[in-house]
Every structure is written in structure tokens, then in C-alpha cells.
Amino acid sequence: MTSAALPDVPSATSPDISVATARLRVLLGDRLWQPDDPDFTAATRLWNAAVDTAPALVAHCLDAEEVAGAVRIATACHLPLSVRSGGHDWAGRALRDGGLVLDLTGLRAVRVDPDAATVTVAGGASAADVLAATAAYGLVVPTGVVRDVGMAGLTLAGGYGPLCGRFGLALDNLLGAEVVLANGRRVTADADHDAELYWALRGGGGNLGVVTELRYRAHRLPAVLAGMIMFALAEAPAVLRGYRALLTEAPDELTVMAGFLPGPAGEPVVFVCPFYSGPDLDAGLPWMRRLRGLGTPLVDQVGPLPYADALRMFDGGMADGNHYLLRTRWLPELTDGALDALVAAAREISSPFSALALHHFHGTASRVRPGDTAFALRADHLLAEVIAVWAPTGSPGAHRQWAERTSAALAPHALPGGYPNLLAPEETERVRLAYGANWERLRRAKHRYDPRHVLSAVPTLPPSTHPG
Structure with a gap:
């Protein structure tokens, strides 16, 4: 076409x-x-x-x-x-x-083929749009944790999420895409049509073209065992040490977020958020008991839920209209130094709205060969998000300093680069490092499909990309 x-x-x-x-x-x-x-x-x-x-x-x-x-x-x-x-x-x-x-918010159609277990998604559809369409068939497509996020933007750069361990990243489930290139030409990219563009789309962000349609592999998943367990800030060191130990044993079916969220009394609370996606949810109950035993829960809301309903626990957590600044680090493990840095950041938090999150990457996502997609980091790790949030009437200074200080404290314990979807526009060297051995191939793809850098505002490639 x-x-x-x-x-x-x-x-x-x-x-x-x-x-x-x-x-x-x-x-x-x-x-x-x-x-x-x-x-x-x-x-x-x-x-x-x-x-x-x-x-x-x-x-x-x-x-x-x-x-x-x-x-x-x-x-x-x-x-x-x-x-x-x-x-x-x-x-x-x-x-x-x-x-x-x-x-593209007018392009939101979602078509489900339950017999083929595929879902075709228009370029402006959100995760909520996709899950609403698949729910009637007991199917899911891996998403992030925020339902309002656009599926295209999430997928093209990676797509960490609660089903990462069992089904991989969102981009690992992308079977193909319809793309408008920077010269206005419409093409299909999949394993049989323009395989190089298909490779580059899976991790290269929106830099290769405007994606107007995506086709995903869907998975049968009637329900998950999921929820939120929260503990007092004073228990954070013990909770995170127990979380670290659990991750070394977690099966593919268990992906667990952790971190710090605003608490009801103005002090952050430490949380763990498990998603168990195995076919027998009862097999996940011992893991839930172990997570509860990391401390004395202030909140314990875990149970069987449809996947789309489980994601609703994150609705409203990061409200529209506030001011945000994000920093991100890839942690190969939760070392004592990284753990201490996170606890210190929670204790020194500059705003009652700010948060810290650890996203668990393991299992199926880690068994993809690094060269098979542009997204290159396939070793087990944690994606650490430092999320500074303040009201529009507030001054950004203290919140920016908190985020930068926390990022710097995590840096000695982190891998080079970082998740390109969350890096700041000026962090071009970290973008390069994020792609590792895939960087030169991705640069060549960028020059091939957009030689004049028409698409230079979106993550993840810097606009100066050229095979040089």
C-alpha cells in the first residue's frame, strides 16, 4: 500500500x-x-x-x-x-x-480475531481501548500499568508491564505494523514485508515513521492474581531486601513491581505490587503470602481479577495537570547501595505527589536474543523510575534537585544507558548506550527511512542520527 x-x-x-x-x-x-x-x-x-x-x-x-x-x-x-x-x-x-x-486520537479502532488470537489496533488507541475489546474473548495483549497510555508509543520503545515475565514486552508481541514513512509513503512492516523496518520499530521509538496500525499476538488470560500491598516507610529496608530475594526465585508467571507511593499521612509508603498470571491462580497464593510476610501490611488488597480491572489500581495515581520530571536507571540487581539510595530518596522526598517505581524485567522478555529487536537489554534487571511531581503553582527547583540527586545516587549501581522512552531529550549519550551493539544498525535504519530527520521530536533517537 x-x-x-x-x-x-x-x-x-x-x-x-x-x-x-x-x-x-x-x-x-x-x-x-x-x-x-x-x-x-x-x-x-x-x-x-x-x-x-x-x-x-x-x-x-x-x-x-x-x-x-x-x-x-x-x-x-x-x-x-x-x-x-x-x-x-x-x-x-x-x-x-x-x-x-x-x-491520532481519532484512530482508535480495535479488531479482535479470537480464532487467530490476534488483535489489530489503530495508531491512536490506548491500552484501555485494547483491553476493553479483548476482554469479551478472555484475551489480553501485554500493556504497561497505565491504561491511558497509547499502545503505539508504549510498544515502539519497549513496553514494560505486569505480564513481562510470562509474555514479554509489548514489542515482543508486535506481529506487524502499517507505517507512513517520512516521505508520505505507506508501507507494511512485518516478518515478511520490510523486515528491517519491522526490526527497527521494535525498540526504535517513533523515529522511523508514523504508525497508523499495529497487529499483536494475544494471549488467553481470563484473570490474574494481583493487587497492592503497602508497608510503613520505616519497614522499607527490610521489605526491599525481601523483595530482592524473592525476585531471584520468581517464576515467569510472577512479575512484581515495587517502590514508594504517596501515603495518606503525607509520608511515602513502600509497596509491592504482584501480578501472577499462571493458568492456576491458586499456585500464586504462596507467593502472595511471602510478599505479605515482608513486613506488617498497612494495605493488603490482592485477589483474582480480570487483567484490565487489576490495572485500575493505577488510575489517578499520576493526575493530569500536575508538573512532572522523570529520571530513569537500569539496575542489574537491587544492590545494598541501590536499596539505600532508594530508601534515602523516599525519606527526603520533596513533594507529597512524587513516587519511585521498580519495574521487574525477567522471564520470557529476557530470553529474546538482543539482536532480534532494536530493544537490546535482555538480561534480567529492574527499571527504576524517579518521578518528581508538583502542583502547577509550585517552584520546580527542589523537585528537580531531588530527582537529579536520586538519579546520581543510583548511577554507580546502574547499567549504561536507560529506557529510551523515559530518558530526557538531552540524554543522547545514554540513548546511544541503551542500544548497545544494535546502535549502528538502528542509525542506518533511521537514515534509510527518514534521511532528512523529519521525525525528530519523538523518542528515542537524537535528531542528529546519521550513519556518518
Whole structure:
């Protein structure tokens, strides 16, 4: 499925917003939004209210051909281009100053083939959209923990989540994608069609093209044994030491998050959040008893639930409208030094809204060969998230310092690089290190599919990528 590509034009030409506006108006009618349109404000409002980027236009597309047309117009008129799906990238890369936003929130269809156990997902669908469609069939697609996150953005960079141990990352379940390339051409990428693009999409972020449709492998999973167990901050060292010991024995079916969340009295609480996804949920009960025994639970809410319902425990945990700054580290293990750094950070937390999270990577996800996908880190590890949150009226200084101080304290215990979906835009060296031996191949793919760096706002490749 292709459409005519635009000829190359000099990259030094200034953006021509007036011409782009006229052409996009013909293509989209009243679904082209400018700053004085009410829909523009909603389409450029992101989860992180600290983002103050000011795009010039929003193209609210309803199908892949409209996306392709908008890409061709933006390229011809030299407009910076970005893509908005779930709007949950904390760094605000869904928007570019003076640019055109491709708003994919109108592409949310989900088609389930229960006989083939596959799910086809439009490029603007969220995890909640996907799970709502699959629930009737007792099927799931691996997701992250936040239901509002767009499936495309989650998948293209990795997709850590509660089913990682049994079913792998979200990208490990991606069977293929429909993509609009930076020149406006529409292509299919899967194991049999453009295998190099398929390889690069699985970990390379949204840098290779605009993904308008994704096809996933689905898994039968009627329910999980899951929930939240919380302990007082004073018990954090013992709880995390017990958590560390449990991870060395956990089967594929058991993936356990941990960390610190805001507590009811203004002091953080330490939590463990197990998801047991085995076919016999009773086999997970001894693991739940062991987790409860790590201390004296303040909250103990674990039980059998449909997977989609289990994720609801995270709804509202990170509210829209606050200001956010994230830092991330890959920990090969929870050493004593890393454990101490996390406990110290919880005790010194600068805001009652901030949090620390440890995502458990193991099992099926760790048995993929590093070269099989662009996502390269396949050894067991923990993804540590340092999440600084403050009210819009607050000053960012103390919260930024807390996040940077915590990241620096974890650095001696961490692997090089970090999860590209959570790295700051300026952390280009850590992005390079994240891909390890896959970096040069990914750079070549970027130059092949987007030689003029049209797609340079989204994670994870720096815009200067060139095979050089």
C-alpha cells in the first residue's frame, strides 16, 4: 500500500505555515485546528502540564491516507512534525514549537480475531481501548500499568508491564505494523514485508515513521492474581531486601513491581505490587503470602481479577495537570547501595505527589536474543523510575534537585544507558548506550527511512542520527 512520495526540497527553506494551512484545510476541512480553535487547546494539552511547547497547527486525522497526506504537506512546507497519540510522554515530544501535530486520537479502532488470537489496533488507541475489546474473548495483549497510555508509543520503545515475565514486552508481541514513512509513503512492516523496518520499530521509538496500525499476538488470560500491598516507610529496608530475594526465585508467571507511593499521612509508603498470571491462580497464593510476610501490611488488597480491572489500581495515581520530571536507571540487581539510595530518596522526598517505581524485567522478555529487536537489554534487571511531581503553582527547583540527586545516587549501581522512552531529550549519550551493539544498525535504519530527520521530536533517537 503506497502513495506518491514528494520530491526532495532544500532543508534550509523556512517553514511556510500559510501554504501548509491552505493545503491541510483542503485535506481535512474543519479538522485542521489553529491556536484560536477550541479543539486546538484540547489537542495540545498533555498529561504533563509543565510542557509549554507551542505548535502552529494540529491535523486531526481519521485514517492512514489522511496521515500520509498531512506528512507530505508538512514535508513540502518544511514544517516540524510531531505525533500525538496518548499524550503521555513526560518530556512533551508529541509537540514541536511552530510545527504540525499529527493528532491520532481519532484512530482508535480495535479488531479482535479470537480464532487467530490476534488483535489489530489503530495508531491512536490506548491500552484501555485494547483491553476493553479483548476482554469479551478472555484475551489480553501485554500493556504497561497505565491504561491511558497509547499502545503505539508504549510498544515502539519497549513496553514494560505486569505480564513481562510470562509474555514479554509489548514489542515482543508486535506481529506487524502499517507505517507512513517520512516521505508520505505507506508501507507494511512485518516478518515478511520490510523486515528491517519491522526490526527497527521494535525498540526504535517513533523515529522511523508514523504508525497508523499495529497487529499483536494475544494471549488467553481470563484473570490474574494481583493487587497492592503497602508497608510503613520505616519497614522499607527490610521489605526491599525481601523483595530482592524473592525476585531471584520468581517464576515467569510472577512479575512484581515495587517502590514508594504517596501515603495518606503525607509520608511515602513502600509497596509491592504482584501480578501472577499462571493458568492456576491458586499456585500464586504462596507467593502472595511471602510478599505479605515482608513486613506488617498497612494495605493488603490482592485477589483474582480480570487483567484490565487489576490495572485500575493505577488510575489517578499520576493526575493530569500536575508538573512532572522523570529520571530513569537500569539496575542489574537491587544492590545494598541501590536499596539505600532508594530508601534515602523516599525519606527526603520533596513533594507529597512524587513516587519511585521498580519495574521487574525477567522471564520470557529476557530470553529474546538482543539482536532480534532494536530493544537490546535482555538480561534480567529492574527499571527504576524517579518521578518528581508538583502542583502547577509550585517552584520546580527542589523537585528537580531531588530527582537529579536520586538519579546520581543510583548511577554507580546502574547499567549504561536507560529506557529510551523515559530518558530526557538531552540524554543522547545514554540513548546511544541503551542500544548497545544494535546502535549502528538502528542509525542506518533511521537514515534509510527518514534521511532528512523529519521525525525528530519523538523518542528515542537524537535528531542528529546519521550513519556518518
